[in-house]
Amino acid sequence: MRETAPTTTPRERYRQQVRSEIKERAWEQIATAGTSALSLNGIARVMGLSSAGLYRYFTSRDQLLTELVRDAYQSLVGTLRTAAAQGKGDLAGLGQVLRMWALDDPQRYFLVYGPPVPGYRGPADVAALAVEIMDILTEACADVPDAPASTPRTETSLEEGPGQSVGRAETATARRLAISFRTRLHGVLSLELSGHFAEMECDPALLYQAELDLLVSH
Amino acid sequence: MRETAPTTTPRERYRQQVRSEIKERAWEQIATAGTSALSLNGIARVMGLSSAGLYRYFTSRDQLLTELVRDAYQSLVGTLRTAAAQGKGDLAGLGQVLRMWALDDPQRYFLVYGPPVPGYRGPADVAALAVEIMDILTEACADVPDAPASTPRTETSLEEGPGQSVGRAETATARRLAISFRTRLHGVLSLELSGHFAEMECDPALLYQAELDLLVSH
DNA sequence: TGTACATCAGTGAACGCGCGTTCACTGATGTAC
DNA sequence: TGTACATCAGTGAACGCGCGTTCACTGATGTAC
Numbered sequence: 001m002r003e004t005a006p007t008t009t010p011r012e013r014y015r016q017q018v019r020s021e022i023k024e025r026a027w028e029q030i031a032t033a034g035t036s037a038l039s040l041n042g043i044a045r046v047m048g049l050s051s052a053g054l055y056r057y058f059t060s061r062d063q064l065l066t067e068l069v070r071d072a073y074q075s076l077v078g079t080l081r082t083a084a085a086q087g088k089g090d091l092a093g094l095g096q097v098l099r100m101w102a103l104d105d106p107q108r109y110f111l112v113y114g115p116p117v118p119g120y121r122g123p124a125d126v127a128a129l130a131v132e133i134m135d136i137l138t139e140a141c142a143d144v145p146d147a148p149a150s151t152p153r154t155e156t157s158l159e160e161g162p163g164q165s166v167g168r169a170e171t172a173t174a175r176r177l178a179i180s181f182r183t184r185l186h187g188v189l190s191l192e193l194s195g196h197f198a199e200m201e202c203d204p205a206l207l208y209q210a211e212l213d214l215l216v217s218h
Numbered sequence: 219m220r221e222t223a224p225t226t227t228p229r230e231r232y233r234q235q236v237r238s239e240i241k242e243r244a245w246e247q248i249a250t251a252g253t254s255a256l257s258l259n260g261i262a263r264v265m266g267l268s269s270a271g272l273y274r275y276f277t278s279r280d281q282l283l284t285e286l287v288r289d290a291y292q293s294l295v296g297t298l299r300t301a302a303a304q305g306k307g308d309l310a311g312l313g314q315v316l317r318m319w320a321l322d323d324p325q326r327y328f329l330v331y332g333p334p335v336p337g338y339r340g341p342a343d344v345a346a347l348a349v350e351i352m353d354i355l356t357e358a359c360a361d362v363p364d365a366p367a368s369t370p371r372t373e374t375s376l377e378e379g380p381g382q383s384v385g386r387a388e389t390a391t392a393r394r395l396a397i398s399f400r401t402r403l404h405g406v407l408s409l410e411l412s413g414h415f416a417e418m419e420c421d422p423a424l425l426y427q428a429e430l431d432l433l434v435s436h
Numbered sequence: 437t438g439t440a441c442a443t444c445a446g447t448g449a450a451c452g453c454g455c456g457t458t459c460a461c462t463g464a465t466g467t468a469c
Numbered sequence: 470t471g472t473a474c475a476t477c478a479g480t481g482a483a484c485g486c487g488c489g490t491t492c493a494c495t496g497a498t499g500t501a502c
Binding site: 015052 | 448
Binding site: 229233236271274275 | 476479
């Protein structure tokens with residue numbers, strides 16, 4: 001019933017601050033040695049806390065990991081959205097932004113698009129975020145002039161919904177293009193981030209750009 | 219100086235047998251819960267041995283992992299080679315064989331093409347195997363009629379070696395095609411194996427085939 | 437403004453667990469004469 | 470063929486370590502009258 005006090009009390013603000021520092025350290029761990037290196041004890045040690053103290057902020061290691069996964073998805077969604085808002089919402093722009101985002105933190109990229117974390121199953125809401133990402137890409141693909149010959153034509157079992165007859169075919173081709181966008185760029189990107197181009201005379205940046213050009217124009 | 223005895227004594231044969239059973243169990247662990255779940259204690263437990271006994275066969279967990287990685291590479295090389303020997307050495311055939319090999323044991327595929335194992339650096343000879351795989355693919359790509367428009371043209375910094383002037387250009391384009399082969403199919407395959415197509419109306423087998431068709435013919 | 441109480445951040449110690457690895461050993465299997 | 474010895478597979482116990490998590494607690498910070 002109190003109105004004057006702001007919704008975030010100082011205590012609550014401090015709490016959020018510590019929470020975000022914990023996440024920060026967690027990301028450092030993951031960036032250094034992968035997801036399996038995520039350790040509450042380790043975070044407590046580097047923060048100068050007792051490990052029991054962390055449980056004021058996260059009830060378990062799994063909950064922390066869940067939040068990190070969610071943050072990763074939200075970060076990618078946000079990055080793509082702001083790129084679109086800045087006029088770089090076409091395929092070429094989104095492709096570049098995606099690559100930058102991935103290079104910025106490879107382990108974060110793999111948390112989203114990499115092999116699943118062994119004993120871990122993500123919550124339902126990240127599935128919605130995954131769909132949102134595909135929607136952004138699909139929207140960008142709708143602006144591409146016409147269906148290019150360099151994109152696979154898959155017979156996806158899309159039953160024609162009776163309600164949305166207008167533009168349904170366009171959506172389907174846009175979706176196919178979006179899927180190719182994702183798989184092809186992921187192919188280059190994930191091999192690059194894994195260091196599989198190291199011993200080859202092949203610049204991954206050029207290859208990525210070449211694949212992107214092919215998707216956008218041809 | 220003994221000539222009559224075979225190079226593999228019964229004891230040595232037994233030894234190899236146990237070694238390979240250890241690896242078998244190791245693969246089961248990896249298939250179940252990923253590379254980080256590889257545990258000498260766990261293997262010993264399931265084999266009914268004391269954990270100390272395993273050290274007769276592998277001097278450390280790292281050595282075991284190294285052998286597994288090497289075996290994975292060799293398995294892929296062998297699979298591609300026998301496919302080629304059976305007349306399926308064209309791109310379409312190799313693509314299908316690659317997919318089968320990956321689906322047969324996803325974690326093995328990721329051991330070869332996935333994100334690097336955190337604290338682990340593979341030995342030098344697996345790099346040679348990686349090159350061998352690319353050579354097989356490049357050879358298959360050399361048989362593709364002409365440079366298709368659906369393949370990215372990257373300006374790779376290939377300095378023209380003076381000794382091998384004949385067919386150098388063809389090799390370069392074949393190599394580019396081979397790299398596209400690897401990245402594009404890896405894009406579909408790794409997302410499929412990671413379960414990222416689960417919530418989408420998209421059959422990964424069809425998408426894979428579509429990408430493969432595009433590479434081979436267009 | 438001061439006092440009584442509730443909230444909550446953080447501590448220290450302990451729990452059980454599984455890990456990789458070492459060490460001194462037992463006992464069976466091979467080898468040499 | 471039998472005996473003496475070397476080789477080697479496998480054991481049992483222990484090492485130190487780090488992990489996630491719980492519990493009873495102290496002390497500071499807020500809140501209500």
